[in-house]
Amino acid sequence: xxxxxxxxxxxxxxxxxxxxxxxxxxxxxxxxxxxxxxxxxxxxxxxxxxxxxxxxxxxxxxxxxxxxxxxxxxxxxxxxxxxxxxxxxxxxxxxxxxxxxxxxxxxxxxxxxxxxxxxxxxxxxxxxxxxxxxxxxxxxxxxxxxxxxxxxxxxxxxxxxxxxxxxxxxxxxxxxxxxxxxxxxxxxxxxxxxxxxxxxxxxxxxxxxxxxxxxxxxxxxxxxxxxxxxxxxxxxxxxxxxxxxxxxxxxxxxxxxxxxxxxxxxxxxxxxxxxxxxxxxxxxxxxxxxxxxxxxxxxxxxxxxxxxxxxxxxxxxxxxxxxxxxxxxxxxxxxxxxxxxxxxxxxxxxxxxxxxxxxx
Amino acid sequence: xxxxxxxxxxxxxxxxxxxxxxxxxxxxxxxxxxxxxxxxxxxxxxxxxxxxxxxxxxxxxxxxxxxxxxxxxxxxxxxxxxxxxxxxxxxxxxxxxxxxxxxxxxxxxxxxxxxxxxxxxxxxxxxxxxxxxxxxxxxxxxxxxxxxxxxxxxxxxxxxxxxxxxxxxxxxxxxxxxxxxxxxxxxxxxxxxxxxxxxxxxxxxxxxxxxxxxxxxxxxxxxxxxxxxxxxxxxxxxxxxxxxxxxxxxxxxxxxxxxxxxxxxxxxxxxxxxxxxxxxxxxxxxxxxxxxxxxxxxxxxxxxxxxxxxxxxxxxxxxxxxxxxxxxxxxxxxxxxxxxxxxxxxxxxxxxxxxxxxxxxxxxxxxxxxxxxxxxxxxxxxxxxxxxxxxxxxxxxxxxxxxxxxxxxxxxxxxxxxxxxxxxxxxxxxxxxxxxxxxxxxxxxxxxxxxxxxxxxxx
Numbered sequence: 001x002x003x004x005x006x007x008x009x010x011x012x013x014x015x016x017x018x019x020x021x022x023x024x025x026x027x028x029x030x031x032x033x034x035x036x037x038x039x040x041x042x043x044x045x046x047x048x049x050x051x052x053x054x055x056x057x058x059x060x061x062x063x064x065x066x067x068x069x070x071x072x073x074x075x076x077x078x079x080x081x082x083x084x085x086x087x088x089x090x091x092x093x094x095x096x097x098x099x100x101x102x103x104x105x106x107x108x109x110x111x112x113x114x115x116x117x118x119x120x121x122x123x124x125x126x127x128x129x130x131x132x133x134x135x136x137x138x139x140x141x142x143x144x145x146x147x148x149x150x151x152x153x154x155x156x157x158x159x160x161x162x163x164x165x166x167x168x169x170x171x172x173x174x175x176x177x178x179x180x181x182x183x184x185x186x187x188x189x190x191x192x193x194x195x196x197x198x199x200x201x202x203x204x205x206x207x208x209x210x211x212x213x214x215x216x217x218x219x220x221x222x223x224x225x226x227x228x229x230x231x232x233x234x235x236x237x238x239x240x241x242x243x244x245x246x247x248x249x250x251x252x253x254x255x256x257x258x259x260x261x262x263x264x265x266x267x268x269x270x271x272x273x274x275x276x277x278x279x280x281x282x283x284x285x286x287x288x289x290x291x292x293x294x295x296x297x298x299x300x301x302x303x304x305x306x307x308x309x310x311x312x313x314x315x316x317x318x319x320x321x322x323x324x325x326x327x328x329x330x331x332x333x334x335x336x337x338x339x340x341x342x343x344x345x346x347x348x349x350x351x352x353x354x355x356x357x358x359x360x
Numbered sequence: 361x362x363x364x365x366x367x368x369x370x371x372x373x374x375x376x377x378x379x380x381x382x383x384x385x386x387x388x389x390x391x392x393x394x395x396x397x398x399x400x401x402x403x404x405x406x407x408x409x410x411x412x413x414x415x416x417x418x419x420x421x422x423x424x425x426x427x428x429x430x431x432x433x434x435x436x437x438x439x440x441x442x443x444x445x446x447x448x449x450x451x452x453x454x455x456x457x458x459x460x461x462x463x464x465x466x467x468x469x470x471x472x473x474x475x476x477x478x479x480x481x482x483x484x485x486x487x488x489x490x491x492x493x494x495x496x497x498x499x500x501x502x503x504x505x506x507x508x509x510x511x512x513x514x515x516x517x518x519x520x521x522x523x524x525x526x527x528x529x530x531x532x533x534x535x536x537x538x539x540x541x542x543x544x545x546x547x548x549x550x551x552x553x554x555x556x557x558x559x560x561x562x563x564x565x566x567x568x569x570x571x572x573x574x575x576x577x578x579x580x581x582x583x584x585x586x587x588x589x590x591x592x593x594x595x596x597x598x599x600x601x602x603x604x605x606x607x608x609x610x611x612x613x614x615x616x617x618x619x620x621x622x623x624x625x626x627x628x629x630x631x632x633x634x635x636x637x638x639x640x641x642x643x644x645x646x647x648x649x650x651x652x653x654x655x656x657x658x659x660x661x662x663x664x665x666x667x668x669x670x671x672x673x674x675x676x677x678x679x680x681x682x683x684x685x686x687x688x689x690x691x692x693x694x695x696x697x698x699x700x701x702x703x704x705x706x707x708x709x710x711x712x713x714x715x716x717x718x719x720x721x722x723x724x725x726x727x728x729x730x731x732x733x734x735x736x737x738x739x740x741x742x743x744x745x746x747x748x749x750x751x752x753x754x755x756x757x758x759x760x761x762x763x764x765x766x767x768x769x770x771x772x773x774x775x776x777x778x779x780x781x782x783x784x785x786x787x788x789x790x791x792x793x794x795x796x797x798x799x800x801x802x803x804x805x806x807x808x809x810x811x812x813x814x815x816x817x818x819x
Contacts, residue, residue: 039558046597047566053553070551075742079550104599105571108550116577117603172602175637212750221674221713223667223705256811257742267701267742269665291811 008264022305023062023337025325029308030059031067033320046121048101049080054324055128056346060134061327061339070135077128079106083112084152092118094159094171096152097125122160122169122183125153129190134351143191144355150191157184157196165198165205166219177218178209182231185238186345194239203244204231213267214250226258226265230278234356237285240359252288255279259293262300263329272312272321275305276329277346284332284343292335301326387704415587424764434740530562533569540580544568545575563593579610588621601634615646623655630659636668652676654702664693665702674709683714696732704743708750712801725752732762739773749779759783781815 010048056073059065080099085091102108104118119129145324150306160167160180169179181202188194208220209232215224216232227324236242246249258264262271263279276297283289304310309318310326325342328346331338342352424642535541546568549556559567570590573583587604590597608618622639629635643649653676659669677686687710693703712719728751731744752759763780766773781796794816801812 034555037555037557039560041557042559043594044596045557045563046599048555048557049672055555063751068554069552073554076550076552078552079745102547102549103543103567103571103597104574105547108548115575117574117599118601170602171596173605173641174598174602175633176405211705212753213746217705218667218671221709222671223676223702225667253811256808258809261807266665267746268699269488269701291814293807296807330710 005011017051017203019337022302025308026062027059027064027067029318029323030055030062030064031192033309034059034068037320037355044102045103046259047124048103048128049077049098049131050076051122051320053131055318056131056134058320058324058327060338060348060351061331061341063339066134074132077132078147079108080124080128080151081147082118082120083149087113089152089278091150094156095119096149096156097122098128113202117172118348119170119172119273120151120156120188122157122167122180126170126183126186126190129187130345130347130351133190133354134347144252149189150193153187153194154191154196157187161197161201164205164208165201167202176229177207178216178228178235179218181205182235185235187360188237189345192356194358197239199239199241202235204240206236209245210246212245213254215254223266224254224273225243228264228283229255230282232348233282233285242285252283252286252291253255255286256284256288256291259297261296262304263297270313272302273301273329274325275313276301277325277332280329280332280347281341281343289332292333298330298333301329441509445699532561532565532584534565539569542572545571546572566593570600574599580608581611583607584611585614591625595629595632596629596634598634601638605638608642616648617644618642619646619651626659629796630666632664633668636672640672643676649676649680653682660693664697664700667702670702670706673705677710678713681716682715683710683716687708694734698737699741699743701743704747708747711751719751724755727751728762732766734769735766735773735775739770739776740773745775745779756783758788774803777804780810785815785818 014134014236033051037051052073056065057070057161059067062146080101081093082096082099084093084096092114095118099106099118099171104115106115106118125242129145129148137144137284138146140146144334157167159171160169161170161184162176164176165181166176166178167184168174168176169180169183178330184197184202188197205220206216209216209218209222211217211222211224213224216229217223217225222228223339229251230254231247233242234246256269258275258279262276264271264276264279264320280289280292280297283292283310301310303314304312304322304326306318308318309320309323312322327338330343331341332343334340339348339350342349345352345355351352437623493740533542533544544565547564566586566589570586573586584604584607588598591604594600603661607613608615613765619639619642622635622642624626625636626632626639648763653673656669656673656676659666660673663669675685678814687707690703690707690710693700694707697703707727711723717723728748731751734747735741747758747764752762758785759779763776763783766776767780770776777796777800781793781800784796785793797812798814801809803814
């Protein structure tokens with residue numbers, strides 16, 4: 001019995017309806033979001049690039065990228081690139097990469113004059129590169145991208161890594177935690193160049209952040225958490241250092257016992273649809289996804305479907321992050337109509353395959 | 361009781377709720393012309409008494425009861441605080457929003473918020489929580505009978521820290537004299553923006569001026585103020601926070617006052633990374649950690665698993681070596697909720713990171729016994745088992761003894777059985793371990809059947 005039929009049979013209606021309806025309303029939701037995000041998203045204005053990533057990559061996963069104009073997206077993203085100052089590159093050498101959006105007032109046409117306090121953010125650089133590739137940005141001589149200043153980005157990563165091995169997201173003083181370790185690793189992987197990060201130091205940070213239950217927290221001593229565990233394991237995978245994990249069976253045990261119907265992010269928390277990606281993808285990286293009870297997980301994820309998108313929990317309103325994570329979660333289990341994803345990179349395999357493996 | 365005074369109604373039994381509700385109805389029918397409109401609104405709200413609220417898939421709650429009303433004529437809003445009994449893990453605000461008939465005449469919208477107060481009803485372990493909502497009214501002619509002279513804003517508790525500050529009418533920056541010299545900088549989204557956000561006018565206006573100030577690198581009191589405005593509109597604006605720190609530095613601002621600012625923003629945004637980092641930066645600069653444990657405790661009381669609050673607390677405790685009282689605090693939390701994994705994690709942190717004392721056999725045994733006593737209260741709770749395993753990782757014999765004993769007395773616990781199966785398997789006792797794995801797969805923990813069968817097949 002195929003995965004899709006399982007969902008269809010339980011709805012009680014004619015077999016095709018439920019699934020087809022889900023996909024149609026999803027496409028409508030994504031198309032709407034790609035045009036205009038409703039007012040509450042103003043609170044995430046500075047992370048707009050991540051929102052773009054969730055929408056565009058989701059469209060790619062359901063093979064509906066033709067609903068958006070890829071060239072326009074590529075141009076918009078390049079307008080967010082922070083480039084070295086045209087006169088004196090040393091002025092902003094630590095701040096190159098991509099911004100979260102034009103919220104600081106930069107000119108759309110590449111503004112090469114360094115503006116006060118303009119800075120990139122490591123998570124925006126990562127999502128920018130991912131969306132560029134998803135939209136089909138063509139490679140250039142030194143990188144898989146047409147107009148990315150690879151050297152500037154690699155160089156800026158050096159300034160973002162701290163003595164603990166963890167990474168800051170921006171050059172000014174800011175928090176540092178496991179999320180940005182992952183961002184640094186995935187940026188390096190996509191650019192095919194790990195010279196910007198000290199891998200040993202990053203690995204040490206990951207080991208220090210491993211909890212007594214073998215999951216990972218955001219930092220040393222902190223509670224094991226699905227999101228930070230994904231970031232840690234995916235980073236190790238991208239840095240080719242999965243061998244550093246101290247006890248894989250114990251980690252797998254922690255990951256699998258997070259499934260209570262859907263996946264919870266921490267022990268004794270309620271299940272949340274996004275962990276179907278964070279936990280699911282970690283299991284996929286470790287080659288143990290087949291131990292997930294997918295029918296049960298699928299029921300939970302589908303119960304989070306709401307107004308075309310997906311919410312964090314049943315009966316709540318949808319948002320683009322949980323929509324994307326739910327799609328990824330379904331993809332990992334082979335749900336029909338969704339492309340397979342690359343666990344460590346987090347987007348579709350056919351896009352992931354366009355990056356040469358730097359470790360071969 | 362004069363018609364201008366409102367008594368506070370507090371009760372924990374449903375009988376009292378009903379009495380209080382009737383009394384309130386009576387009071388509302390008195391009063392000036394201006395209040396009649398309000399009373400009509402409230403009567404329709406009161407009729408939702410018989411509504412059953414649905415907040416979680418498997419638990420139905422009792423109805424919400426109104427307990428107190430305060431009317432602010434000046435601000436044309438009516439504040440209503442409701443008492444209800446809710447499942448601690450349910451989302452009360454969402455449920456209230458969904459079930460109350462807020463499409464009332466002249467109402468422009470409803471703001472919901474959760475108040476701080478919370479009590480535990482130990483009988484059926486449901487929380488009693490208060491939620492409030494404000495009904496905003498359009499200032500139509502009908503409502504205009506509310507005289508602006510009288511401001512009858514009486515709140516339920518003497519501590520009205522949860523009440524929003526009076527909502528000032530927004531004045532565009534272009535109309536503010538003190539901003540005359542600044543040219544606003546609009547956002548350039550290019551000819552074909554994607555994922556545009558539907559900003560409202562206030563957002564656009566504030567950000568235009570914020571952009572101008574940041575570009576000019578101005579470090580003045582008004583620059584500080586506008587970073588505050590930008591932050592309130594988008595608490596994740598990392599540049600606004602970063603710039604604010606620069607301005608605070610240049611102005612040599614009063615840092616304790618800044619902590620108050622952080623506290624006020626943090627109430628509505630308890631899970632925002634930037635706020636917590638900013639607090640840490642200010643506290644470090646100030647060198648004064650004295651308020652911090654209390655601050656984390658207040659957040660933990662709202663959400664006992666707030667990741668940021670715990671991380672902040674770890675930093676504060678470790679930096680100052682405040683280990684002594686930590687175990688006591690954790691124990692209080694565990695008594696309230698034995699399943700609080702954040703508290704268990706904190707316990708492990710406090711036990712192992714305290715460099716003034718060795719984690720010797722004695723301590724490990726003490727803590728293991730402690731964990732077992734809690735494991736007995738809820739045999740299905742994974743937290744204490746992870747803790748026990750973490751403390752006794754090397755001592756296989758001891759672990760086996762603990763698990764055997766527990767499994768005999770609490771045969772439904774999947775955690776003891778699971779650990780026991782693994783221990784037997786490692787020793788080569790295949791019959792025993794297979795027996796336990798089968799028990800887990802078919803009985804104790806059938807959700808993870810695939811996993812138990814897989815484990816059984818491992819060498």
